[in-house]
Amino acid sequence: MSRVYNFSAGPAVLxxxxxxxxxxxxxxxxxxxxxxMEMSHRSKAFQEIIDSAEADLRELMDIPDNxxxxxxxxxxxxxxxxxxMNLMKNxxxxxxxxxxxxxxxxxxxxKYGKANxxxxxxxxxxxxxxxxxxxxxxDDADYVYxxxxxxxxxxxxKQLPDTKGKTLVADVSSCFLSEPVDVTKYGVIYGGVQKNxxxxxxxxxxxxEDLITDDVLPGTPTMLQYKTHADAGSLYNTPxxxxxxxCGKVFRWLKRQGGLAAMKERNARKAKxxxxxxxxxxxxxxxxxxxxxxxxxxTFITGNAGLDAKFVKEAKAAGFENLKGHRSxxxxxxSIYNAMPEEGIKALVAFMKKFEEENL
Ligand SMILES: Cc1ncc(COP(=O)(O)O)c(C=O)c1O
Numbered sequence: 001m002s003r004v005y006n007f008s009a010g011p012a013v014l015x016x017x018x019x020x021x022x023x024x025x026x027x028x029x030x031x032x033x034x035x036x037m038e039m040s041h042r043s044k045a046f047q048e049i050i051d052s053a054e055a056d057l058r059e060l061m062d063i064p065d066n067x068x069x070x071x072x073x074x075x076x077x078x079x080x081x082x083x084x085m086n087l088m089k090n091x092x093x094x095x096x097x098x099x100x101x102x103x104x105x106x107x108x109x110x111k112y113g114k115a116n117x118x119x120x121x122x123x124x125x126x127x128x129x130x131x132x133x134x135x136x137x138x139d140d141a142d143y144v145y146x147x148x149x150x151x152x153x154x155x156x157x158k159q160l161p162d163t164k165g166k167t168l169v170a171d172v173s174s175c176f177l178s179e180p181v182d183v184t185k186y187g188v189i190y191g192g193v194q195k196n197x198x199x200x201x202x203x204x205x206x207x208x209e210d211l212i213t214d215d216v217l218p219g220t221p222t223m224l225q226y227k228t229h230a231d232a233g234s235l236y237n238t239p240x241x242x243x244x245x246x247c248g249k250v251f252r253w254l255k256r257q258g259g260l261a262a263m264k265e266r267n268a269r270k271a272k273x274x275x276x277x278x279x280x281x282x283x284x285x286x287x288x289x290x291x292x293x294x295x296x297x298x299t300f301i302t303g304n305a306g307l308d309a310k311f312v313k314e315a316k317a318a319g320f321e322n323l324k325g326h327r328s329x330x331x332x333x334x335s336i337y338n339a340m341p342e343e344g345i346k347a348l349v350a351f352m353k354k355f356e357e358e359n360l
Contacts, residue, residue, distance in 0.1 A: 053248030132161030149175035154299035179264035
């Protein structure tokens with residue numbers, strides 16, 4: 001067996017320990033004589049899996065009792081519609097647009113009410129996070145929306161916006177569980193798990209209980225109401241059972257690593273190795289403002305598309321996979337989620353140095 005260093009933005013690298021455990025349990029989960037994939041979601045064994053996954057996530061993120069944890073489907077993209085459908089009581093919401101994902105969420109919200117773009121960094125190709133200390137938040141806004149870590153551009157909100165008392169809704173798909181967060185600052189935290197938490201097919205929504213009501217936009221399908229899933233403990237219909245089981249294993253792995261404070265320390269150290277090199281390199285540079293750099297998605301460019309392509313090709317041949325930047329921006333991107341070992345980043349930097357010497 002040989003494993004590559006996988007820098008994919010998602011689906012992405014998972015902890016090897018988790019994959020090994022899942023492999024060992026593939027044919028017979030915990031004496032049940034069947035795989036979790038084959039198990040009824042109404043069984044006692046699965047109920048224990050989902051209950052312990054939720055309990056471990058609550059412990060990791062210190063989620064208060066007045067927040068529900070929902071394991072849903074439809075990816076992060078489905079939340080772009082579910083959020084306005086469930087939360088737009090006044091039919092007004094404010095969006096901070098810092099990349100393609102918040103832009104899509106903003107466009108979707110416009111279908112359901114008045115969505116206002118109250119800040120944007122599109123003027124400089126989303127290479128920074130706008131100043132959000134004194135935004136023109138609408139008096140009647142039902143919520144203020146952000147994408148906390150911009151997977152494509154490699155930027156991250158280091159400070160949450162001042163929402164002037166309005167509910168904050170955050171897409172944390174690409175920074176989920178990368179560091180501690182204060183859940184009480186948000187009304188809704190959600191993310192597709194396929195980047196930092198588990199396999200594609202599960203989206204986790206952490207939502208304050210008072211936001212879960214029957215008062216949703218007319219015509220909202222049953223499956224798109226948070227209340228449906230909250231009332232049924234995420235088991236209204238067949239859930240993405242195997243994905244939830246793997247997420248549960250990742251939560252336990254994170255606890256063994258020392259929890260989110262330890263992950264933050266580790267992630268900061270890992271990102272620094274790459275950013276320090278980008279800052280000293282004559283060939284590669286980071287296109288984003290230093291103060292807004294993501295610890296999870298590190299974008300870099302040479303300024304020459306041909307050289308970028310040569311680098312990606314040679315890196316792949318050397319065992320560094322998925323370094324090509326998002327198709328909309330080009331360049332390179334190293335996604336260095338929780339499960340990427342520090343050695344992977346050190347090896348990448350050594351390879352980049354060699355490439356620089358050979359091609360400058
Ligand atoms: C920040 C962010 N939000 C949303 C999405 C869309 O996720 P999904 O494919 O689960 O709908 C992505 C996917 O890459 C993302 O990075």
